[in-house]
Amino acid sequence: MKTMPSLGMGTFRLEGEVAYNAVKMALETGYRHIDTAQIYGNEAEVGQAIADSGLARDEFFLTTKVWLDNLGTEVFKSSVEESLRKLQVEAVDLLLIHWPDVSGKVGMDSYLQQLLEVQRQGLTRLIGVSNFTNAQLDKAVEILGADxxxxxxxEVHPYLQNRRVIDHCKAKGIQVTGFMPLAVGKVMQDEVLQAIAATHNVTVAEVVLAWQLQQNLVTIPSSTKRVNLETNLKSVKLVLSDDEMAKIALLDKGERIANPEFSPEWD
Structure with a gap:
């Protein structure tokens, strides 16, 4: 698949048989974009689910991410090759640096050159980054070029709308992919979102995903239930009014969920 579908299936926190079943159901339901990572520990299950789906390689878009421990020159490429073996593909569609190394152990110039090199060698079709601040993205653009x-x-959800990062990426012509779009389920209890969902006779999840899609973001919700996978997929057809978009904009609290000790200094 040449372009990245705007709605994908995230696999963070899905392990073993749960991960396999969720990805298999997602592909059966109609998802054609699957997102995983080395650190999730589920690449083998994701790969098996894809293999068992019977889909041709050009029918789905597959992303994985290189973990911090694998950014060094001596392990970068071999870690990607291991990911490909687990995923049962010759190349992924998109390979990301999962987190910027703020420890100073491996310089950005070094690991981004490694990323570029595995792309040149055909192990990935496209490359990108994850959890980069605006300053780090600027540095990455200097090293690799925006194109x-x-x-x-x-991370993007109604309580962390990350507008400074989104605006900066748009100015650079770089697509934003929002992870944790449902704030680990917290959005389901939100009265503002519930009211909007009731107006359209849809789920709160559909409202939140439509809100992201209307901002031209790519979004990768995760679910282990077929009914939720099916309703989430319907969000691509839901159109929210300007007033509804404005109401959701007011929910922003700067509430970050993914904030490990190795995080950069966020914008």
């Missing part, structure tokens, strides 16, 4: 970087994958 080389497809996306910056960052």
């Amino acid at each position: 080389a970087i497809l996306t910056n994958q960052v």
